[in-house]
Amino acid sequence: MAIEERDSHTGYLTTGHEWNGIKELNTPVPKAVYVFLIATVVFTVAYIVLMPAIPLGVTFTKGLLGLDDRREVTRAVEDAAAERAVWTKRIETGSYQDVAADPALMRSVRQTGRTLFTDNCAVCHGTDAKGGHGYPSLVSGSPLWGSDADSIAETIRVGINATHPKTRVGQMLAFGRDGILQRADVDNVLDYVLTLSGQPPVRKATPEQLAAGKATFAAQCVSCHGEDGKGKADLGAPDLTDRHWIYGGDAQSILTTIWNGRQGHMPSWEDRLSPVDRKILTLYLMDLRKSP
Amino acid sequence: MIGQLTKNERQNALAILIAMAVGGLVMTIGGRNSLLGVHGGLVLMIAVVGIFAMTATLKLPDPAEDRLNAYYDDPTKVGIIISMVWAVAGLFVGDWIAWLLVFPDLTFDAAWASFGRLRPVHTSGVIFGFGGNALIATSFYVVQRTCRARLPDQVTPWFVLFGYNLFCVIAATGYLMGVTQSKEYAEPEWYADLWLVVVWVVYFLLYLRTLSRRKEPHIYVANWYYMAFILVVAVLHIVNNLAVPVSFGSEKAYSAFSGVQDAMTQWWYGHNAVAFFLTAGFLGMLYYYLPVRAGRPIYSYRMSIISFWGITFFYMWAGSHHLHYTALPQWVQTLGMTFSVMLLVPSWASAGNALMTLNGAWDKVRDDATLRFMFVAAVFYGLSTFEGSFMAIRAVNSLSHYTDWTVGHVHAGALGWVAMITFGAIYASVPWLWKQDRMYSAKLVEVHFWLAVAGTLIYVFAMWNSGIIQGLMWRTYNDSGTLAYSFIESLVAMRPYYIARAIGGLLFLLGALVGCYNIWMTIRMAPRESAKADRPEPGAAGAPVLQPGE
Numbered sequence: 001m002a003i004e005e006r007d008s009h010t011g012y013l014t015t016g017h018e019w020n021g022i023k024e025l026n027t028p029v030p031k032a033v034y035v036f037l038i039a040t041v042v043f044t045v046a047y048i049v050l051m052p053a054i055p056l057g058v059t060f061t062k063g064l065l066g067l068d069d070r071r072e073v074t075r076a077v078e079d080a081a082a083e084r085a086v087w088t089k090r091i092e093t094g095s096y097q098d099v100a101a102d103p104a105l106m107r108s109v110r111q112t113g114r115t116l117f118t119d120n121c122a123v124c125h126g127t128d129a130k131g132g133h134g135y136p137s138l139v140s141g142s143p144l145w146g147s148d149a150d151s152i153a154e155t156i157r158v159g160i161n162a163t164h165p166k167t168r169v170g171q172m173l174a175f176g177r178d179g180i181l182q183r184a185d186v187d188n189v190l191d192y193v194l195t196l197s198g199q200p201p202v203r204k205a206t207p208e209q210l211a212a213g214k215a216t217f218a219a220q221c222v223s224c225h226g227e228d229g230k231g232k233a234d235l236g237a238p239d240l241t242d243r244h245w246i247y248g249g250d251a252q253s254i255l256t257t258i259w260n261g262r263q264g265h266m267p268s269w270e271d272r273l274s275p276v277d278r279k280i281l282t283l284y285l286m287d288l289r290k291s292p
Numbered sequence: 293m294i295g296q297l298t299k300n301e302r303q304n305a306l307a308i309l310i311a312m313a314v315g316g317l318v319m320t321i322g323g324r325n326s327l328l329g330v331h332g333g334l335v336l337m338i339a340v341v342g343i344f345a346m347t348a349t350l351k352l353p354d355p356a357e358d359r360l361n362a363y364y365d366d367p368t369k370v371g372i373i374i375s376m377v378w379a380v381a382g383l384f385v386g387d388w389i390a391w392l393l394v395f396p397d398l399t400f401d402a403a404w405a406s407f408g409r410l411r412p413v414h415t416s417g418v419i420f421g422f423g424g425n426a427l428i429a430t431s432f433y434v435v436q437r438t439c440r441a442r443l444p445d446q447v448t449p450w451f452v453l454f455g456y457n458l459f460c461v462i463a464a465t466g467y468l469m470g471v472t473q474s475k476e477y478a479e480p481e482w483y484a485d486l487w488l489v490v491v492w493v494v495y496f497l498l499y500l501r502t503l504s505r506r507k508e509p510h511i512y513v514a515n516w517y518y519m520a521f522i523l524v525v526a527v528l529h530i531v532n533n534l535a536v537p538v539s540f541g542s543e544k545a546y547s548a549f550s551g552v553q554d555a556m557t558q559w560w561y562g563h564n565a566v567a568f569f570l571t572a573g574f575l576g577m578l579y580y581y582l583p584v585r586a587g588r589p590i591y592s593y594r595m596s597i598i599s600f601w602g603i604t605f606f607y608m609w610a611g612s613h614h615l616h617y618t619a620l621p622q623w624v625q626t627l628g629m630t631f632s633v634m635l636l637v638p639s640w641a642s643a644g645n646a647l648m649t650l651n652g653a654w655d656k657v658r659d660d661a662t663l664r665f666m667f668v669a670a671v672f673y674g675l676s677t678f679e680g681s682f683m684a685i686r687a688v689n690s691l692s693h694y695t696d697w698t699v700g701h702v703h704a705g706a707l708g709w710v711a712m713i714t715f716g717a718i719y720a721s722v723p724w725l726w727k728q729d730r731m732y733s734a735k736l737v738e739v740h741f742w743l744a745v746a747g748t749l750i751y752v753f754a755m756w757n758s759g760i761i762q763g764l765m766w767r768t769y770n771d772s773g774t775l776a777y778s779f780i781e782s783l784v785a786m787r788p789y790y791i792a793r794a795i796g797g798l799l800f801l802l803g804a805l806v807g808c809y810n811i812w813m814t815i816r817m818a819p820r821e822s823a824k825a826d827r828p829e830p831g832a833a834g835a836p837v838l839q840p841g842e
Binding site: 007009010014015017019020021022023024025026027028029030033036037040041043044047048051052053054055060061068069070080083084087107108111112114115116117118119122123127 | 627636780
């Protein structure tokens with residue numbers, strides 16, 4: 001019962017079917033559709049002939065070009081490593097001083113070190129390496145575990161309070177919470193510590209109180225922080241006389257630190273970064289600390 | 293609305309609800325030590341509410357016979373409303389997580405508010421909640437009219453609609469609690485998946501039953517696409533979700549596949565979900581609403597045939613292009629890439645067929661925002677299928693993969709094509725369904741249209757920029773042979789685009805809210821029976837013209 005009609009706008013006949021008012025024209029398929037269909041099929045056939053394509057049980061057709069992703073990637077990685085080796089070899093074998101004295105090498109160190117640093121370290125230490133609350137600045141102040149290149153390299157390698165068997169271990173006791181010191185002693189030593197970095201004490205501390213604080217400091221703190229309060233790098237104890245603080249240098253922060261103790265963490269990078277990458281990072285950090 | 297069911301149907305519905313309550317109870321008891329029990333409680337609660345509602349109406353008389361003179365549109369009406377609710381919810385969560393990427397601290401330290409849990413709420417909310425309900429609702433509408441047949445009974449469509457939404461609710465609430473099998477677009481766990489199989493098979497049978505009752509000699513193209521959508525989604529869903537539960541008392545199950553086979557199965561599913569859920573289903577929608585609204589015949593029946601079989605055949609093999617340069621063997625990547633390239637031709641033939649159907653009706657496209665929604669949808673369909681084939685080429689993919697370009701591509705399709713055709717279809721059908729001449733406000737349709745277009749363009753342009761910059765930053769080497777940028781730096785570079793994207797998404801959400809208001813006000817207008825009765829037999833009144841299938 002199909003009744004074809006001619007569509008006045010296009011001039012084409014309808015198919016004669018109708019569904020709730022919808023009709024269809026019997027327009028021929030435009031040539032372009034066939035042309036492109038054939039073109040894409042030709043492309044497909046060519047690609048299948050040239051590239052790995054058809055499965056044959058346990059193997060597959062390798063393609064006339066003989067291209068193989070995995071082989072190409074392996075080769076590209078080897079090539080890139082060989083290209084880099086031109087300068088990384090010299091870093092691997094050279095001493096820190098020699099590398100630092102070579103401007104061309106240091107250019108590579110700065111380029112590569114920056115990427116290594118922002119990919120691996122910046123999440124805690126910040127992209128500018130200036131740290132933040134709980135995370136030390138790496139560009140100023142004295143590093144907890146020593147500021148020479150070997151110390152920094154070792155810290156990166158084993159981490160601090162990390163899972164590495166040789167990890168650096170450091171802990172500040174919770175003097176208040178664990179009842180090692182009474183509240184009055186804590187207050188006294190807090191005032192004394194504030195004066196170490198040239199800050200005024202919290203209270204109008206009497207000379208007796210300051211003296212008592214100094215005595216407590218001598219009894220409890222000097223074993224790690226040293227008699228002069230300048231810290232000990234072999235124990236990871238910070239210098240209390242400078243104005244660089246990891247957990248804050250105001251009275252409340254220091255009180256919190258004395259009361260609850262501290263134990264920071266830094267992961268070990270030995271399994272994550274190659275020796276040369278760690279060396280580049282060390283050089284990069286040494287360089288950051290040097291530049292104003 | 294329940295009064296439209298026959299007594300017999302009400303009893304059947306009650307039986308189904310009681311069975312559901314029993315199922316919920318079993319889940320609650322069996323899963324009391326896991327999150328399965330929480331979902332059991334939810335099912336039980338919903339079933340009990342349903343049982344009360346059904347029992348209260350059990351004594352009502354049978355509905356008048358003259359209902360058989362008209363199509364059964366109540367499920368379509370409810371489906372459209374549910375669809376709009378999901379649209380607002382899904383778009384809202386989407387924009388929320390867009391802002392979350394700008395301000396990562398917005399999670400309030402709550403697990404449920406983390407990106408990983410909210411993101412599937414967004415994707416499932418818009419794809420399955422908004423899109424799925426719109427597809428079910430319009431498929432009921434379209435199949436009846438193009439077959440001149442009433443749905444065979446009045447319980448099955450409700451079972452499909454509410455059963456499907458139960459799945460959606462279990463899915464979304466599960467994500468928030470951390471229930472997921474971590475397969476993109478197939479996150480729900482085994483019990484939700486099993487339930488969807490039941491619902492979907494019933495949907496398929498309902499569609500077949502309606503088609504078999506048709507009074508038209510031919511099956512219209514829209515129904516080919518709806519059938520392809522229903523059938524293939526069933527196949528995809530079942531295969532990709534094959535899994536073994538840890539125990540029947542646990543919400544957790546493990547996939548039957550592992551490693552690269554699992555990845556391949558997942559992306560065979562994932563890409564064909566794009567093909568048969570987000571493309572075939574919505575092409576069915578387009579094939580009905582666009583010609584009706586434009587008042588034009590389909591440009592070419594023959595092109596419809598080529599497109600339909602091209603799309604259904606080529607799409608099936610294209611999934612592996614999601615896994616270029618991975619552990620997937622290269623020959624499988626070849627398959628995915630070449631079929632994706634060939635796929636472009638039938639895709640463009642479809643888009644072209646739709647656009648050329650508008651020849652002779654361009655004045656309507658200019659004046660009628662509803663038709664313009666459909667026109668823009670066809671344009672974006674063409675754009676995103678081109679982009680998809682292009683991105684499937686391995687060399688292009690090596691730049692685009694894992695970047696925001698992919699996100700932009702998906703949203704060009706989802707916002708520009710899927711959502712636009714749906715809004716067009718909804719604006720067309722709401723006045724027809726609620727017996728009005730027009731929407732409450734044509735101006736507001738216009739406002740929605742421009743908000744949607746602006747939102748989509750801002751979104752897509754932001755993600756194109758962001759994605760290409762990301763891709764380039766990730767592959768740029770400095771002259772020391774080291775990657776020049778760290779990942780964090782690429783994130784910093786993305787930030788302005790993430791802000792733009794979130795603004796684009798906000799505009800799109802605002803548009804949907806305007807749409808909801810407009811639809812609500814249209815429903816509230818006094819109905820007027822138009823002269824052009826939307827009936828199986830024009831002018832028929834009195835003796836029922838349709839066979840009761842009940």
